Amino acid sequence: MTTLVRKQMPSPNFSSRVNTPVRLIVLHTAEGARTIEELGHYFASSTSNASSHVGADDKKNTIGEYVKRANKAWTQSNANPVSVSMELCAFASWTAAEWDKHPNMLENCARWIAEEAAYFELPITKLTPAQAQGLGKGVCQHRDLGSWGGAHHDCGDGFPIDRVLNMARGEGDSEMGYPDWFWDWSNWYLTTDRDPQHRPSAAPADIPEWAWTGVEEITKINKRFGMTSGERDWIIWLVAGKQGQRPNVPSDIPDHWWDDQKWFVKQT
Ligand SMILES: [Zn+2]
Numbered sequence: 001m002t003t004l005v006r007k008q009m010p011s012p013n014f015s016s017r018v019n020t021p022v023r024l025i026v027l028h029t030a031e032g033a034r035t036i037e038e039l040g041h042y043f044a045s046s047t048s049n050a051s052s053h054v055g056a057d058d059k060k061n062t063i064g065e066y067v068k069r070a071n072k073a074w075t076q077s078n079a080n081p082v083s084v085s086m087e088l089c090a091f092a093s094w095t096a097a098e099w100d101k102h103p104n105m106l107e108n109c110a111r112w113i114a115e116e117a118a119y120f121e122l123p124i125t126k127l128t129p130a131q132a133q134g135l136g137k138g139v140c141q142h143r144d145l146g147s148w149g150g151a152h153h154d155c156g157d158g159f160p161i162d163r164v165l166n167m168a169r170g171e172g173d174s175e176m177g178y179p180d181w182f183w184d185w186s187n188w189y190l191t192t193d194r195d196p197q198h199r200p201s202a203a204p205a206d207i208p209e210w211a212w213t214g215v216e217e218i219t220k221i222n223k224r225f226g227m228t229s230g231e232r233d234w235i236i237w238l239v240a241g242k243q244g245q246r247p248n249v250p251s252d253i254p255d256h257w258w259d260d261q262k263w264f265v266k267q268t
Helices: 036-044 077-082 096-100 103-120 129-133 142-149 161-168 180-191 209-223 229-239 255-267
Strands: 005-008 014-016 024-029 054-056 062-065 071-073 083-088 138-141
Touching (some): 024 077, 024 142, 036 062, 062 103, 071 083, 077 083, 077 142, 083 103, 129 138, 129 142, 138 161, 180 209, 229 255
Antiparallel strands (some): 054 062
16 A cells, blocks of 8 residues: 555644553544545634544545644544544545445545554554443544543444455555446446446446546546557556456566556556
8 A cells, every 4th residue: 555645734733642652543524624624724723622633535545634643632532642533524424325425535544544553553453432442452433432532423324434444454445446346347438339238237327426537547548648558458457456367568568657657546
């Protein structure tokens, strides 16, 4: 996994952990802000009297950072000294279907969990409320902290915590975060005459917006100066995790193909 870009938007709302070790990675929904910038603006005001370490929205591979890990953020009451926290720019009332429309946000969340778990040497384990409010080490949601943590109910019943933790453990999606059907479908869409009979059956009838954006990125590559269809096929095959047959391209990949591949990963 690549390292997340952390856009710095420092909040004045923090204090010292007074040497308390971090044992909880806590997930929240922001219940208002829809972007990391909006959330940063809110936390930047001392009158809000609130903060969180980071926030996640739908921007690929980028999160907002408001409070540094070493300090205590103000978002889960008595649990603040032992927690590092993320606000998802989402609502606890979201259904599972609504969460599914935000794959980048979920991936950013998963990657952040992985980075914090590595930094604080914590297991990527889903804690029960008793463990979270006791001495457990791992990942929980704000609601698991009960009245000790301020009696909140985020991230809600629809939040796909198990899927996020699987991704954080690296057991989930490919490096790109796209599901398998996307690669089958985009290949069908871009490289065939789109015979409905050959449309990949795993692709949903309504293609979500993020998948169309993905197709646009692939199309941009295709149009890029000097890029042949062989190179494009190779890049798609590579970033999809080398699934299926290797495209018929030279075994010695030209240097500029690697550059283009890095460019592609950055764009998507
Ligand atoms: Zn919360």
